Amino acid sequence: MDWGRAKSVLIYSFLLLNLLLCYQLWGDLRDQAGASLDFTSLSAAAQQVMEEKEIRVLSVIPAATPELPNLSYRYSAEPDAPPVALEKPVDSRLIFTFSELTEALKGEIPDIGDYRFDSLESEAGRFVLHPLVQGKWPLFSVRLELIYNDQKIVAYRKPQIQLDPAGGQDEEKQKILPAAKALGSLIEKYLPAGSAVKESSLGYYGELFNSEAQVAAPMWRFMLEDGRTYYVNGISADIISPKTAE
Structure with a gap:
């Protein structure tokens, strides 16, 4: 050798x-x-409240501030409609490999590739996915639910939705409020003592009404460790907490 x-x-x-x-x-x-756990990006007032109320931020604070328009779309769904049973159940472990899941379900849900899996909104018995605007921003208020049992996806509940083909490109774009500023406002005004922010992400959100025509605004979503969710409007900075009286 x-x-x-x-x-x-x-x-x-x-x-x-x-x-x-x-x-x-x-x-x-x-x-x-594009993201940082450096809390110095928060205002001095927010940092002081964090310390006083023992609030923790467990997720990165995104630094990106894209320019986004409001979104118009058509939506209809029957809240109590029964799920559609799959002809052949799919192994639920595929949810962790989205490309495989898409391949396995595209025969029954052809546009499933236009959705994104949301692990934080998913719960026992159902996986939750949101449609994507411009292939990137999740529309948080609309859900595709995959029902599973005994580790098999056995049915789904899919909304009837038609997004603006241009993804809101015809609407006026505005620069989005920085995540640090949105989170700082939330910390100072709303978060209770001992809160832990588990996730910070940008997408679209709008309350669903009994009308096919809907409008959603760019929103920062902040999810807490206890399951509570807050949305901060990326333009007006208004704060919404859908499951509470706030």
Whole structure:
């Protein structure tokens, strides 16, 4: 055996491995550049309230502030309508690999690839997905529910929804309120002592009315560890908590 040559191959292999690891680290840092756990992005008043009321923020605070329009769409659904049974149950573990889930269910739900799985709104017996606006922003107020039993997806409940084909592009765009400012306002005015913010994400939200024509606004969604959800309007900064009197 040519040990000198073998040694050279090992050295080059280790160099290549180090380069790959460095590239992966760079990619991870790049992905994290848009979000930060640095609470100094919050106002001094919000930080003081956090300390006084022992409020914790467990999720990253997104730094992106895109320009988004309001969204017009058509929606209709019967709240008490029974779910549609699948002809062939699907292994529910596929929910953790969305591409596989899409492939398994696209025969019965052709547009399932236009939805995003929401682990925080999902609960025992049902997985929740939201339609995506412009392929990126979830419409939080509309839900596609996948019903499962004995680790098998056995049925689904799908809303009748028609999004603006332009994704609201014809509407006037406005720069979105920074997440740090929206969260700071929420901390100062509404969050009870001991709260823990589990998730911060941007999407669309609008109350659903008995009318097919609906309007949703860009909203920051903040979900607490105890299950409560708050929405902060990305334009007006109004705060909504759907399941409470606030």
